[in-house]
Amino acid sequence: MSEMNAWSLAQARDALRAKQVTSVELTEACLSAIEGADALGAFVHKTPELALDLARAADQHLASGDAPDMCGLPIGIKDLFCTKGVPSQAASRILEGFKPEYESTVSQKLRDSGAVMLGKLNMDEFAMGSSNETSIYGDVVNPWKLGEQALTPGGSSGGSAAAVAADLCLAATGTDTGGSIRQPAAFTGTVGIKPTYGRCSRWGIVSFASSLDQAGPMTKTVRDAAIMLEAMSGHDPKDSTSADLAVPNFEAMLNGDIRGKKIGIPREYRMDGMPDEIEALWQEGQDMLKSAGAEMIDISLPHTQYALPSYYVIAPAEASSNLARYDGVRFGHRAALAAGDGITEMYEKTRAEGFGPEVQRRIMVGTYVLSAGFYDAYYNRARKVRALIKKDFDDVFATGIDSILTPTTPSAAFALGGMADADPLEMYLNDVFTVTVNLAGLPGISVPAGLDKQGLPLGLQLIGRPWEEADLLNSAYALEQASGFAHKPQNWWAS
Amino acid sequence: MAIDTATAAKVAKLARLKVDEAALPALAEEFNAILGFIEQLNAVDVSGVEPMTSVTPQRLKRRADQVNDGDQQMQVLANAPDAREGFFAVPKVVE
Numbered sequence: 001m002s003e004m005n006a007w008s009l010a011q012a013r014d015a016l017r018a019k020q021v022t023s024v025e026l027t028e029a030c031l032s033a034i035e036g037a038d039a040l041g042a043f044v045h046k047t048p049e050l051a052l053d054l055a056r057a058a059d060q061h062l063a064s065g066d067a068p069d070m071c072g073l074p075i076g077i078k079d080l081f082c083t084k085g086v087p088s089q090a091a092s093r094i095l096e097g098f099k100p101e102y103e104s105t106v107s108q109k110l111r112d113s114g115a116v117m118l119g120k121l122n123m124d125e126f127a128m129g130s131s132n133e134t135s136i137y138g139d140v141v142n143p144w145k146l147g148e149q150a151l152t153p154g155g156s157s158g159g160s161a162a163a164v165a166a167d168l169c170l171a172a173t174g175t176d177t178g179g180s181i182r183q184p185a186a187f188t189g190t191v192g193i194k195p196t197y198g199r200c201s202r203w204g205i206v207s208f209a210s211s212l213d214q215a216g217p218m219t220k221t222v223r224d225a226a227i228m229l230e231a232m233s234g235h236d237p238k239d240s241t242s243a244d245l246a247v248p249n250f251e252a253m254l255n256g257d258i259r260g261k262k263i264g265i266p267r268e269y270r271m272d273g274m275p276d277e278i279e280a281l282w283q284e285g286q287d288m289l290k291s292a293g294a295e296m297i298d299i300s301l302p303h304t305q306y307a308l309p310s311y312y313v314i315a316p317a318e319a320s321s322n323l324a325r326y327d328g329v330r331f332g333h334r335a336a337l338a339a340g341d342g343i344t345e346m347y348e349k350t351r352a353e354g355f356g357p358e359v360q361r362r363i364m365v366g367t368y369v370l371s372a373g374f375y376d377a378y379y380n381r382a383r384k385v386r387a388l389i390k391k392d393f394d395d396v397f398a399t400g401i402d403s404i405l406t407p408t409t410p411s412a413a414f415a416l417g418g419m420a421d422a423d424p425l426e427m428y429l430n431d432v433f434t435v436t437v438n439l440a441g442l443p444g445i446s447v448p449a450g451l452d453k454q455g456l457p458l459g460l461q462l463i464g465r466p467w468e469e470a471d472l473l474n475s476a477y478a479l480e481q482a483s484g485f486a487h488k489p490q491n492w493w494a495s
Numbered sequence: 496m497a498i499d500t501a502t503a504a505k506v507a508k509l510a511r512l513k514v515d516e517a518a519l520p521a522l523a524e525e526f527n528a529i530l531g532f533i534e535q536l537n538a539v540d541v542s543g544v545e546p547m548t549s550v551t552p553q554r555l556k557r558r559a560d561q562v563n564d565g566d567q568q569m570q571v572l573a574n575a576p577d578a579r580e581g582f583f584a585v586p587k588v589v590e
Contacts, residue, residue, distance in 0.1 A: 097574070098574050099573075099574065100574075101567075101570040101574075196551075211549075237558065240555050240556055241549075241551075243551065243553065305535075306535060306538075306539055308532075309532055309534075309535045309536050312533060313536070327511075328576060329575065329576070329583050329585055330571075330583060332574070332576070333576070334577065341586060342586050343585055344511070345586075346586055347511040348512060348513035351510075351512050351513070352512050352513040352514070360512055361529075363510050363512065364506050364507060364512065364522070365529055367506050368498075368506045368530075371506070378533060381536050381537075381539075381541060382533075382536060383546035383548075384539075384541040384544040384545070385536055385541065386546075386547045387545060387547040390547065390550065423528060424528075424529065425529065466551065
């Protein structure tokens, strides 16, 4: 039997019910893995005492019978989620010392279902980044290495992806505004799903771009994603954009039968300069789904190339507005002031000290595109293009397409520091295949599908119809079964 | 359109971010690169298209206009960098 911390959620759930193990034992196994894994930089606020309290309570609940699926399962929580009494910093200096007096709806739902929080996970500052290099806590290192070269786990949910891939926890929460769950999942050989916009409550999650942000699970298997997504989902009166829809039993819908399903292959995702390996993996994915009985259909999403530029208007615009709340008055960091400094100097110095360069850049771009005289030319135009991008998907789904298969990322994980001299725009290209899904509010999942010739994991993305996560997860399950991906990184980090 | 250092300074001011004079030229250059990228959007025919206001067609829910919590002064102030006598404290605003 493998180490308990390497188990999937489903495996651990079943072992708990068969009384082969206790939640305290599972939690201790994870805590000891976390203790030896500081080299990864994944867990930034550890909560071992809280975890053991929760585990003991879960064991009691399990003993009484009729416990929810997540009961007793140790997980990590991204630092973007506000957790009561536990530091929640969005990996930013500006939230230094912030301990929320409340719990986010999603983390509360997980707690209500009996899940055990092990601690908070590293990320890009305010979820702005694709390499987890903008964090105040420092970089996260991908458990997958290239010789001696340290690689990025992707971002912004890089700590979540690394922790799951390195078996520090059974699963973790992530959030995704332009690809922040799916890209790190692809870079670490794990599964990550961003559900339909509105499926998970955003209440208590530090806001980046409110019309794009969604929480979702990051897991070892598609079955685990189904189990954990169900526990995270559901209507919340505290989030006016949360959908008042019943949450299906996603796991019950997994049968791997995709015979007769119509899978769209969008020709615009065949980009110039795309590495042959990505192209080859995409073709293999199509072959696998075809062998499972699905039909591949060539489709067109004509506005794809405008997704990134419209995202880089809308997301910074919303961020500049959301991040106006960090003023040094109500919570977090306040700069030391010089004699005679007034309130304006307090705001300006606090924000300049508290936000890192990428966050400041996006706040200023957002401020500019929303400023008088440019609002129509940039912001309104981007929102119109967004409407067209969504219409592209609506049109395709109206022809009977069930889901869409694409690569998750244009490359495998790259070197930490490898983009240091690059233009910010080059980093933005990481999201080229994922960002359309946020703009259109659709569910998207990344499934590990193979290794590149250097031995690094690559992911394929499936995009589903709105609210049809169950069907999407089932197609992902079929892809997972067909690819049989079972690779794990060599453990170099344990100390 | 090209952003000059004066525009960069104005944007920083609007965003309440202190930017050193010396950093303004590099900032203006970055803006120009990002805005140049965004300008691709001008190639799209958007005539007759309404700007998206909600990605899902649902209407925002309404709730009763009533007090549902309160008496949380200590919790509200708990994370303030400077709280005194039950208030947030800030530098003098009015002379």
